[in-house]
Amino acid sequence: MKTREFGGTGMKVPVIGQGTWQLPEKGKDRERAIHALHRGIDLGMVHIDTAEMYGEAELVIAEAIKDLPREKLFIVSKVLPSNASYPSTITALEKSLKRLGTDYLDCYLLHWRGHIPLTDTLAAFEKLEKDGKIRSFGVSNFDVDDLEEALDCLTEGKLACNQVLYNPSVRGIERNLLPFCRKHNIALVGYTPYGGFPGKGDRRLSVLKELARKYDATERQIVLAFLIREQGTFTIPKASDLAHIEENSAASSIELSPADLAVLDQHFPAPDRDTPLAML
Numbered sequence: 049m050k051t052r053e054f055g056g057t058g059m060k061v062p063v064i065g066q067g068t069w070q071l072p073e074k075g076k077d078r079e080r081a082i083h084a085l086h087r088g089i090d091l092g093m094v095h096i097d098t099a100e101m102y103g104e105a106e107l108v109i110a111e112a113i114k115d116l117p118r119e120k121l122f123i124v125s126k127v128l129p130s131n132a133s134y135p136s137t138i139t140a141l142e143k144s145l146k147r148l149g150t151d152y153l154d155c156y157l158l159h160w161r162g163h164i165p166l167t168d169t170l171a172a173f174e175k176l177e178k179d180g181k182i183r184s185f186g187v188s189n190f191d192v193d194d195l196e197e198a199l200d201c202l203t204e205g206k207l208a209c210n211q212v213l214y215n216p217s218v219r220g221i222e223r224n225l226l227p228f229c230r231k232h233n234i235a236l237v238g239y240t241p242y243g244g245f246p247g248k249g250d251r252r253l254s255v256l257k258e259l260a261r262k263y264d265a266t267e268r269q270i271v272l273a274f275l276i277r278e279q280g281t282f283t284i285p286k287a288s289d290l291a292h293i294e295e296n297s298a299a300s301s302i303e304l305s306p307a308d309l310a311v312l313d314q315h316f317p318a319p320d321r322d323t324p325l326a327m328l
């Protein structure tokens with residue numbers, strides 16, 4: 049699995065990680081999901097993305113990682129905006145750690161911007177980092193103006209990550225946000241990589257199929273390879289199916305040629321004007 053330095057933290061993180069939103073929480077499906085997470089970790093997808101908002105996902109992850117060496121994993125969770133005051137952020141982190149069965153997070157994010165002043169949340173993140181409860185911190189669903197404000201609030205810490213919606217059909221971030229993140233050495237983690245994946249009869253599916261044939265890959269792998277083509281980018285597909293996990297992990301070694309990137313550009317064009325940041 050290919051890795052990249054993560055947002056100035058010095059940590060090497062796999063370019064393809066594992067999302068956990070809507071992970072099955074009950075019965076046999078939960079067991080399957082645990083097995084799949086485990087397999088993903090074995091294959092190098094040690095970046096596990098979760099959130100206090102994702103139901104029991106943190107508990108399911110805890111089961112998957114309980115016998116694994118903690119230092120090999122890169123675990124990210126997120127605080128809800130409604131819990132993002134200084135004291136509630138600290139409490140929310142403690143609860144996430146308890147559910148995950150660990151004593152630190154590798155990165156802690158504000159899930160999206162709410163009404164609580166950013167200074168409060170970021171001061172709590174800086175304190176948690178200083179206390180060794182989190183190794184880095186960042187935000188999610190922030191556009192350039194929000195990031196600028198966040199950077200201004202920092203006293204000693206560093207913004208390591210911005211997690212945003214990014215897939216071939218939603219490429220607005222490439223105009224301003226991605227260059228801004230690169231300039232400030234903020235890791236750009238793209239979520240929902242398979243959003244807008246073309247269905248049967250869509251011309252764009254034939255384009256992906258053609259490229260897949262050329263790279264001895266699958267259409268989904270071409271999508272992931274496209275999303276991690278730029279320095280500083282990461283992607284976190286969610287899969288609870290073992291075959292999907294194996295397929296996703298193998299995409300990190302695909303290097304699309306400039307000519308093939310141009311083909312994708314033509315069929316999945318980035319917007320030609322600034323657009324509001326898309327989010328789920």
Ligand SMILES: NC(=O)c1ccc[n+]([C@@H]2O[C@H](COP(=O)([O-])OP(=O)(O)OC[C@H]3O[C@@H](n4cnc5c(N)ncnc54)[C@H](OP(=O)(O)O)[C@@H]3O)[C@@H](O)[C@H]2O)c1
Binds near residue numbers: 066069098211212240
């Ligand atoms: N920060 C935020 O606001 C935010 C918002 C949304 C998501 N996220 C994070 O990003 C992660 C990923 O996004 P997402 O869950 O919305 O969507 P996604 O990863 O784009 O898609 C997940 C769906 O794709 C299927 N899938 C995965 N690999 C596949 C493959 N190789 N072939 C065919 N189907 C495949 C999964 O099926 P199976 O499960 O059956 O394998 C699942 O139905 C989330 O889980 C979450 O951790 C963050």
